Amino acid sequence: MQENYLAKWLANELTEEELELFKKSPEYESYVKLKKASASLKAPDFDSSRVLRAVEARKDKKETKVISIAKHPKLYRYAAAIVILVATSYFYISTLDDKVSTQYAEREQVVLPDQSEIILNADSEISYSKKDWSRKRKIALEGEAFFKVAKGKKFTVHTSQGQVAVLGTQFNVENRKDFFEVSCYEGLVQVSYKGEKIELPAGSSLVVINGSITHTEVPKNASPSWLLNESTFKSIPLLYVLDELERQYDLEISTQNIDLNQAFTGSFSNTSLNLALQSISTPYQIAYSLEGNKVLFYAESATK
Amino acid sequence: MDNVCEDEVFSNLFSTHSKTVYNYIYYKFGNEEKAYDAVQEAFIKLWENCAKVIPEKAKSYVYTVANNLYLNVIKAEKVRLKYAKPTYEISHESPEFLLEEKEYQAKLDAALNRLPESQRATFLLNRIDGKKYAEIAEMEGVSVKAIEKRMHLALKSLREEIHGI
Structure with missing residues (x-):
């Protein structure tokens, strides 16, 4: 008889031969009785609503932390302004079937059913549910957008890299490849990144590049510079600056002998390409050539 | 997602x-x-x-x-389980049979309470909640074989206790 045959027998896993053998054993009948009797056993009643109430109470307590600050009169007037930028990896929530997207060099303004406004920067997409908007204010974002949120229930932006939650606020979220940025201009927002909850008050910004988090400052009571046709960066690797330039002008950028990890601080125009190219090339003392929509940045010393 | x-x-x-x-x-x-x-x-x-x-x-x-x-913190108390009413009409059974059933159940209760906690939990999760050995193994974070061993030992000791061997 195989090891643990009683367990096998109870689970009907004995072979026919083994079962026959077991049936002939003197203790077989007593095990049958035990099987039958234990089948009619019952556990004490369980009142799941009692536990659920306790769990819900704790859940709510956690969430009110954000609400209470947002209810501060001064903050409540406007709420927050954040910018979030995240990777191009696709993020999707099954119920959100109304979509708005922009191509390279495009921008789009969306007014939601509750008069909240979203401005989408180039190469970005939002999805949400128009139908369920009054019940759940939830937006999935890929790319970059600025949010002006009307007062009301919790408003969340879901991205592939983190979640941003806010109450009656204005904020901007940017979600691009390996890059996630949330800037809060007014009010207070809560960012959930990899299980960590980080609160961003007005005037602060959170940048995550390849998983490492840095905090920087942004001007209070302002709006992201791209709304004024300028892209601004503070100690951001050149690689992401050039990505943004490509998106704003629908370009194909290549580089030669240039360290793409060096940090860029400054801004470029989103309306004049030549000005923009100079804004990037001059501080680094590099050259560029422009043909059609192809741009090459190269180190001057390396070419001749 | x-x-x-x-x-x-x-x-x-x-x-x-x-x-x-x-x-x-x-x-x-x-x-x-x-x-x-x-x-x-x-x-x-x-x-x-x-x-x-x-x-x-x-x-x-x-x-x-x-x-x-509760790991190593509290001592197990007596586990009290109920028995489902048999589906047949009780009156059709002889008083001797009913008495025997009652005695058997009392013995089973006592035997269950004498089992080590882990064996009792495994046995009852399978018998009452209908959990497969693989599921119990996942809950307990042990191998299926370890659960089979517990089950085997539980059945063996229960029978021995009940029949006073």
């Missing part, structure tokens, strides 16, 4: 597993209040860590949290 932080995913997990978590702790320690506390604690912890726990792991996560709560 399922996430435990989604209300819907969380309530599904709650409705699927809360009763079994409760039973599991009750079978081990025989205390209903402590079983309630354990379920509550397990699901609050799950909610607080919802971003870190993937849905596939949520099940073993709640069992582990519930189990760890």
Whole structure:
């Protein structure tokens, strides 16, 4: 008889031969009785609503932390302004079937059913549910957008890299490849990144590049510079600056002998390409050539 | 993309597993209040860590949290179980048969209470909750073979206790 045959027998896993053998054993009948009797056993009643109430109470307590600050009169007037930028990896929530997207060099303004406004920067997409908007204010974002949120229930932006939650606020979220940025201009927002909850008050910004988090400052009571046709960066690797330039002008950028990890601080125009190219090339003392929509940045010393 | 932080995913997990978590702790320690506390604690912890726990792991996560709560802390009390009423008409059975049944049940109760906690939990999760050995192994974080061993030993000792061998 195989090891643990009683367990096998109870689970009907004995072979026919083994079962026959077991049936002939003197203790077989007593095990049958035990099987039958234990089948009619019952556990004490369980009142799941009692536990659920306790769990819900704790859940709510956690969430009110954000609400209470947002209810501060001064903050409540406007709420927050954040910018979030995240990777191009696709993020999707099954119920959100109304979509708005922009191509390279495009921008789009969306007014939601509750008069909240979203401005989408180039190469970005939002999805949400128009139908369920009054019940759940939830937006999935890929790319970059600025949010002006009307007062009301919790408003969340879901991205592939983190979640941003806010109450009656204005904020901007940017979600691009390996890059996630949330800037809060007014009010207070809560960012959930990899299980960590980080609160961003007005005037602060959170940048995550390849998983490492840095905090920087942004001007209070302002709006992201791209709304004024300028892209601004503070100690951001050149690689992401050039990505943004490509998106704003629908370009194909290549580089030669240039360290793409060096940090860029400054801004470029989103309306004049030549000005923009100079804004990037001059501080680094590099050259560029422009043909059609192809741009090459190269180190001057390396070419001749 | 399922996430435990989604209300819907969380309530599904709650409705699927809360009763079994409760039973599991009750079978081990025989205390209903402590079983309630354990379920509550397990699901609050799950909610607080919802971003870190993937849905596939949520099940073993709640069992582990519930189990760890009382690890080596409390002594098991008497486990009291009920017996389902037999489906046949009771009056058709002879008084001797009914008396025998009652005696047998009392012996089974006593024998169950004498089992080590882990064997009792395994035996009852299978007999009452209909959990397969593989599922119990996942809850307990041990191999299926270890669960089969517990089951085998539980059956053996129960029979020996009941028949006074």
